[in-house]
Amino acid sequence: MADTSTYALDLEADAARYPDEAGELLMEAAHQWRLGDDATRAHALLEQVRDLGGEDAAYACVTLADLAFEEGDDDQAHAWLAEAEEVLNDNSGAAEMAGELLAEYGRYAEALRWFDLAIGLYGAEAVAQLRNSDLPSPMAPMFLGRRDVRRELGLAPDEYDDLAEELRRRGREFGERIEAYAAAQEREDSGQRLVRLLVWRRAEQAEAAQRWPEVFTAKVLGNHRTVEAELRDGARANPADRVELVIASVAGFDDHLTRTGNDPLQEATRLAYMEEAHAGGEILAWPPGRNEACWCGSERKYKKCCDAPDPLSAPG
Ligand SMILES: [Zn+2]
Numbered sequence: 001m002a003d004t005s006t007y008a009l010d011l012e013a014d015a016a017r018y019p020d021e022a023g024e025l026l027m028e029a030a031h032q033w034r035l036g037d038d039a040t041r042a043h044a045l046l047e048q049v050r051d052l053g054g055e056d057a058a059y060a061c062v063t064l065a066d067l068a069f070e071e072g073d074d075d076q077a078h079a080w081l082a083e084a085e086e087v088l089n090d091n092s093g094a095a096e097m098a099g100e101l102l103a104e105y106g107r108y109a110e111a112l113r114w115f116d117l118a119i120g121l122y123g124a125e126a127v128a129q130l131r132n133s134d135l136p137s138p139m140a141p142m143f144l145g146r147r148d149v150r151r152e153l154g155l156a157p158d159e160y161d162d163l164a165e166e167l168r169r170r171g172r173e174f175g176e177r178i179e180a181y182a183a184a185q186e187r188e189d190s191g192q193r194l195v196r197l198l199v200w201r202r203a204e205q206a207e208a209a210q211r212w213p214e215v216f217t218a219k220v221l222g223n224h225r226t227v228e229a230e231l232r233d234g235a236r237a238n239p240a241d242r243v244e245l246v247i248a249s250v251a252g253f254d255d256h257l258t259r260t261g262n263d264p265l266q267e268a269t270r271l272a273y274m275e276e277a278h279a280g281g282e283i284l285a286w287p288p289g290r291n292e293a294c295w296c297g298s299e300r301k302y303k304k305c306c307d308a309p310d311p312l313s314a315p316g
Contacts, residue, residue, distance in 0.1 A: 008032035023056030058094035092121035108149040115146035136174040140167035198274040201297025224296035228306040247282040
């Protein structure tokens with residue numbers, strides 16, 4: 001609380017020093033006073049911003065409406081919203097803020113009117129540009145907010161609702177690309193890539209084949225030599241990679257399927273199970289030492305099993 005008010009007082013002092021930015025600084029100071037439970041002081045600052053005019057005036061009026069709703073004074077809130085509309089000019093952002101506020105209080109029909117106003121002020125040309133781009137947009141919340149209230153009102157999706165979905169998809173894809181990029185960077189920083197593979201040891205695999213015959217087909221059963229060959233090819237191509245084998249178990253896989261309801265035939269399911277097994281279970285570094293037990297669970301030494309030069313000398 002003390003920190004909040006200290007910061008708020010600093011902002012007020014700055015507002016006096018930099019009149020060009022006074023509106024924005026006082027809005028932030030008001031926000032801080034609200035966080036510090038001093039609604040009265042926040043109120044006084046917001047009225048000051050309203051009196052300053054300009055773009056911040058509409059934001060101030062919507063925030064004053066928010067304070068009034070909080071105090072349970074709906075009439076006063078609507079009076080502030082009416083005033084916001086008077087000083088709105090082309091402030092699409094303030095209209096969107098009013099839409100969000102009304103949606104929060106379950107006043108969906110009113111919220112929709114403000115969202116429509118916001119999109120109208122944003123402009124047909126800008127909307128067309130959004131449509132023709134494949135980039136994410138900071139305007140997504142405006143369209144998504146409108147879409148949400150239209151759903152609440154039971155309205156069928158319109159073209160802006162479709163755009164809202166499209167913008168959300170773009171935002172998600174963009175986020176995924178960033179994450180993939182960050183993960184790749186991490187690998188580069190450490191100089192090695194971590195390759196993870198889910199493996200079924202012989203006994204578990206045989207049991208699993210009884211349980212899920214459609215997953216563990218004849219082609220998959222006893223595939224350890226093939227897996228070993230693939231791992232070696234991978235190691236030759238990318239010698240810096242570190243390989244981890246995540247050991248699968250019938251009990252663990254069964255538990256995963258029961259808990260998640262996932263389809264065992266889906267690759268995504270096996271990946272999800274691998275993540276889980278990795279977090280909580282047995283992991284082997286590959287390749288094992290030549291005299292260590294083979295990773296395939298044959299109970300033979302690696303050099304006498306999957307690492308044997310002659311496949312015929314190895315079981316499977
Ligand atoms: Zn083996």
